[in-house]
Amino acid sequence: MVIPPPVQTGDHIGARFASDDDFLAAAAGFAHAGADRRAQVMLVPSPRLRGPLGDRLGASAALRDALGEGRLHVMDPGEVQLAGGGFDPGRLHAAYREAARAATGAGHPGLWVAVDMTWARPGVVDADALVAFEAAANTLFTPGTLTALCAYDTRVFPPALAFRACQAHPAIAEAARFGHRVTADGLAFSGEADVTNALAWTALLGSLAPDHHVVDISAMSFLGARALTDLAATAGAHPRPLTIRATARQVTRLSLLKIDRLAAVEVLPARTA
Secondary structure (H helix, E strand, C coil): CCCCCCCCCCCCEEEECCCCHHHHHHHHHHHHHHHCCCCCEECCCCCCHHHHHHHHHCCCCCHHHHHHHCCCCCCCCCCCCCCCCCCHHHHHHHHHHHHHHHHHHCCCCEECCCCCHHHHCCCCCCCHHHHHHHHHHHHHHHHCCCCEEECCCCCCCCEEEEEHHHCCCCCECCCCCCEECCCCCCEEEEEEEEEEEEHHHHHHCCCCCCCCCCEEEEEEECCCCHHHHHHHHHHHHCCCCCEEEEHHHHHHHHCCHHHHHHCCCCCCCCCCC
16 A cells, blocks of 8 residues: 555545555554644554554654654544444544544644544445445545545455445545645636546535535646546536636537536636646
């Protein structure tokens, strides 16, 4: 497993790992990145990896300091994801939102969370419910105060399920990544949207507020066919006429798919952020 460098504040990263050492290395690297930013950091390993992760963290002077100062915590999934006795998407969504608020309220720039997703393994959490939760959680990252790594053990999760779960994340280890932010009149995206992060793209387009009407894709470097199809569907279904802000090169693709018949198109200079 490789975390796409560098981890950016506000990322919701989906990753797969196939060995204990892969997860431990990624969690420690993630903790370093968050601690360097003075963020509140929370690591949630599976119970059997809590000891080895503690050893890995203790080998770093910077992470020992973060632990001693209360900026870094190692939690059990029973205390976080399964608090209350089971998987409750609404409760967990609210818990992450409130934890991010608490972190900023305490003077930190945000909350960074790395989770071994084994707590949601088949037989414990319904696969469709898990994927739906991951996709819906993307709106938690819009303010930029929450950053997360969701790590799926391929020894536990079937390949197809691990792939679907990662598709619900905008940033995919070793694959595409896109960013998003809310603007005064809609949503603005940057980066790449392809099949690897397709469910996150669909979910965020679906989160466009009814009174917003602009989708700005001018900072995107790539949109796959599925991403464009979803954009067309959003334009056709949104309660207000949609405006798409795009570069001249992107407009050509919008025209080929006849999206310009569903939405107004504003041409902007190409951007990278």
